[in-house]
Amino acid sequence: MAKIIGLTGGIGSGKTTVAQLFLASGIPVYITDQEARNLMQSEMILDQIKDVFGTTVFEKGVLIKEKLSEIVFNDANKLAQLNGIVHPAVKMHFKQWLLEHQKDQFVIYESAILFESGSYKECDFIINVVAPLEIRIQRVIERDKTTREKVLERIKNQWNDEQKSSKSDFIIENTGIEAVKLEIVKILNFLGIKQIKS
Template identity: 55%
Template sequence: MTKIIGLTGGIGSGKTTVARRFQALGVPVYIADLEAKKIMELSSTLQKITDEFGDSILDNQILNREKLANIVFKNPQKLQKLNSIIHPLVKEHFQDWVQKNKEANFVIKEAAILFESGSYKDCDKIIAVTAPQEIRIRRVLERDNSDYESVMKRIENQWTDEMRIAKSDYIIENLELENTMNQVDILYKELKKS
């Protein structure tokens, strides 16, 4: 039976860096945010989103993520509504993906809101990637070309590191790249044995 290992962390913590290392070691990795974006572009999903949020979030029949983000990250109820549309679709897609990778010893499901969405319940073990908040903010500002206020809004909509750590089986502290890679390599060996 293929084990499902959840990989989570706050925005800018370095989940993608850790996920890429696992991929380089041959582990199938499912990037939930990336798959959710693809699912949101499907016409059937887009219809559900516009039914809920209106056509103003579209530009030439294409979803304008920035407009949608401006709505949902300022309003927890609207964010919850969007998640109630997207999460069941992502869950179904993930289950199909696990079936396709059933020969693997374990797979990684990388999701920023693994706990918030409830999808941690489907995982056998959970890895939390952590980094001090000021470092995370700086990384996101450099990476996304966004402003401080919008980064803080997103952080406020996610669990804290302390909350994630309390519910995780493994912690990877991502401060310095080489050290982070070493932590992943050690954990990879441990997960292969279990």
């Protein structure tokens, strides 16, 4: 069975970029946000969201993610409720995905809430991606076309870098792509992973 490398980092830290670089090195990567978005289209999940959040987050039976985000990122309890619906479905889906990759030596499990969800307990190694706060804020403002206040609200709902780093095996400081590539090579070497692609 493949060993699981948990990959996490606060919003705007650039963990998706790091995940793509690991993928380019030949390691299969499971992106939880992406899979969660797909799973949120299923009838079972939509029904549970309707039960908890009501019909105000739906228009003509279609889930309006912006409305749902507005609610959960301003209320830690609501965020926990949403995670309580989506996370078990992602966990089950990941187990199926893992079976397809059991011949691989390592796989990456990328999750913003690796610690908050308890998923870190399933990992053999953990990488935390960090970046200076102002860089993170600017990245998210540009990416999501949002405001500084909204980004800070989302950051407040996540574990901070110190909490994550204290429970991680490796820390990648993402201040530039070349420095990140060097850190990834060090991790691959430490784990004895030969790069499949350059």
